Amino acid sequence: MRQSGTVSDTPEQENNATADPRAPRVSRAAGNVPGARGPVGPVHAATVRNLERSAGKLAAAAIARMDENLSWYRVMPPENRSWIGLVAQAGIAAFTEWFRHPGAPQAISTDVFGTAPRELTRAVTLRQTVEMVRTTIEVVETAVDEIAAPGGEDALRGALLVYAREIAFATAQVYAQAAEARGAWDARLESLVVNAVVSGEADEGDVSRAAALGWDSPERVTVVVGSAPDGDNELTVEAIRRAARYAKMQVLTGVLGKRLVVIVGGTDDPLRAAKSLIAPFAAGPVVAGPLVADLQAATRSAQAATAGLRACAAWPDAPRPVAADDLLPERAMAGDATARGLLVEEIYRPLERAGSALLETLSVYLEQANSLEGAARMLFVHPNTVRYRLRRVTDVTGWSPSDVRSAFTLRVALMLGRLSAGEARSSH
Structure with missing residues (x-):
């Protein structure tokens, strides 16, 4: 007894449907709907044969329509246009094979995009690929009445609709995989460049x-x-x-x-x-x-x-961020030869060339007096003279003796300069 709300074909009903190719098919088992698990009928087989015969013509029509409607396609290099043509042909061939075996799972992305080189995903954007696929599907759709066997038009249109959805997912997958691979490669390349810069290579x-x-x-x-x-x-x-x-x-x-x-x-x-x-x-x-x-x-x-x-550990109160040149004294104490050289060449040597009075005044001010008046008494000069000389130190070096942090840098530079001068004398 048939339950309410279900459809069950009897063998007699199925035989009658098979005998008349134009008869509408209700059951998926009758076979005109892609995805069916049962056998396909003669209408489906005739449509498949028509698709096979029309594949080349459809691909050529798709390419012609792309050339007519897609401005980006017209200006592409011939090599890329050729690859796109192969993709269009592969798409129509894959649809034919997919329609031939509606119940069999198909790897559409492999069938369609396997012919194109990986570089094509760089030359053709995702948006352009979608336009290419849409154009090809539209060409096939306009030819449905010519291709489908009598009575198979609706089945072919339905299959084309399902296939368009599947090819859209396949397109997204191809570009997602390409983006992931490119991102991973770019990350490795970037890491190599950064490492080469840091290591001095x-x-x-x-x-x-x-x-x-x-x-x-x-x-x-x-x-x-x-x-x-x-x-x-x-x-x-x-x-x-x-x-x-x-x-x-x-x-x-x-x-x-x-x-x-x-x-x-x-x-x-x-x-x-x-x-x-x-x-x-x-x-x-x-x-x-x-x-x-x-x-x-x-x-x-x-x-x-x-x-x-x-x-930086030697200067707990350093600002964040801090310039590397502001850490010259700490770097020098930590054994950085570059910092030692900079302190000598950019501070001590210019002061030395500016005259002994500046070096002497700075040394007394930083290391003994720590005040203008005290330095003036020790140097037997007027405080204004000390003030003038310290301003000259700032002009020559860029570091102010009156600033605590700058004074520390200047003092380290004086010590390193003296050491350097002593080493130079002992080597002669």
Whole structure:
């Protein structure tokens, strides 16, 4: 007894339906609906044969319509146009095979996009691919009445609708996989460039790799270094990129061990750049290296910033972020030969060339008197003379003896300069 609300074909009903190809089919078992598990009928088989015979004609019509309606297709290089033509042909062939075996699972993305090289996902955007697929589907849809066997028009249209949905999912999957692969490759490439800069091995090859990542060789570059936060490094890197986009700066960034390193291009103020990017860094000091001319010279900025990060423990009250050059005395005490050289060459040597009076006055003021009047008494000069000479020290070095932090830097520079001078004398 038939239950209410169900449809059950008897063998007699199925035989009658098979005998008349034009008879409408209600049951999926009758076979004109793609996805059916039962046998297909002669109408379906005739439609499949018509599809096979029309495949080349349909592909040519699809290409012609793309050339007519899609401006981006007309200006593409011949090689890419050829690949798109192959994709269109593969799509129609895959639909035919899919329609031939409606119950069999099909790997549509492999059937359709397997003929195209991976590089095509770079040359053709997702939007353009969607337009290409839509155009091809429309061409097939307009030819349904000619292709379908009598009585099979609705089944073919229904199958085409389902296939269009499947090909849309397949298209999204192909581009998602390409984006993931490209993102993983770009991340590895970026990490190689950052590591080369930090280790002092950056060369023309790294400049080319950076260019492939979108780095357009800005005139001024700085390197910012700090501690990397716990958690997913990819999220940290993406947060740096977002902050850089907001600040309109270029960055190359990576997590090297426990350090987060950011190469910044397009800024004339390292501290301002560091402040714009500081949020993703973990708690603790963040050091900005000096400005340099280009990516290859960024090694000097990276080494200064890294040395500054190591030396920050000696200056607990250092601002965050801090410039690497503001940490010269701490870096020198930590054994940084570059910092020692800078203190001697940028502070001691200029004072030495400016005359012995400046060195003598600065030495007495910092190391013995600690006041204008006291220094004046020890030097047997007027306090205004001491005041004038200290202003000259500021003009020559850029560091003010009256500022506590600057005075510390100047004093370390004096000690290192004397040591250097003693070493030079002993070597002769």
